[in-house]
């Protein structure tokens with residue numbers, strides 16, 4: 136089953152149910168960009184968007200400013216605000232950067248000796264279960280990035296978190312925006328379950344197993360959603376000995 140025809144869905148449908156007006160506008164537009172309701176090069180008009188989301192132009196301006204910090208839109212002078220694109224070349228580099236950071240994070244957690252304070256991680260895992268239940272792909276991706284960012288914090292590598300977030304965001308946009316293997320994301324085993332398993336392995340005390348687990352975690356989603364990106368990064372980068380897919384249970 137493929138993604139729905141986004142052209143028939145109002146932007147209002149992309150707004151989260153709760154939050155401040157500026158957050159609401161930010162997430163509504165971000166969701167539309169990530170799920171390609173707004174494809175690259177789409178021109179975003181503040182006035183039109185303000186009318187559509189029933190909020191002030193200054194609220195929209197604040198949301199667009201934050202989206203430009205994410206690299207999802209670009210301010211082009213008099214031409215206005217335009218949705219950017221994530222190229223295969225950029226996504227490939229971002230996967231490599233992400234792997235470098237996440238391997239170091241996994242190794243640090245595994246060799247730390249003590250189990251990290253899991254309160255925030257547990258909350259995120261519970262929220263993932265809820266996102267899975269309601270089939271909210273966008274929310275699932277938001278929670279995935281928050282989870283990996285939190286891992287960097289518990290590993291004592293919080294300074295790398297913004298870099299990790301940036302890379303993961305654009306990898307998500309790339310894979311979701313060019314779904315090469317039609318599938319229903321939420322037919323999979325569930326992101327909460329998958330990340331619980333990952334956390335267990337990271338905390339098992341084995342550095343080798345922790346590093347393998349994080350690499351396979353990232354390899355798995357690329358293989359299933361964007362084989363061209365997986366190929367571009369190269370199977371060997373993930374520790375695979377050949378180009379055969381790594382067999383794993385899970386998602387994201």
Ligand SMILES: [Zn+2]
Pocket residue numbers: 279283330352387
């Ligand atoms: Zn993940």
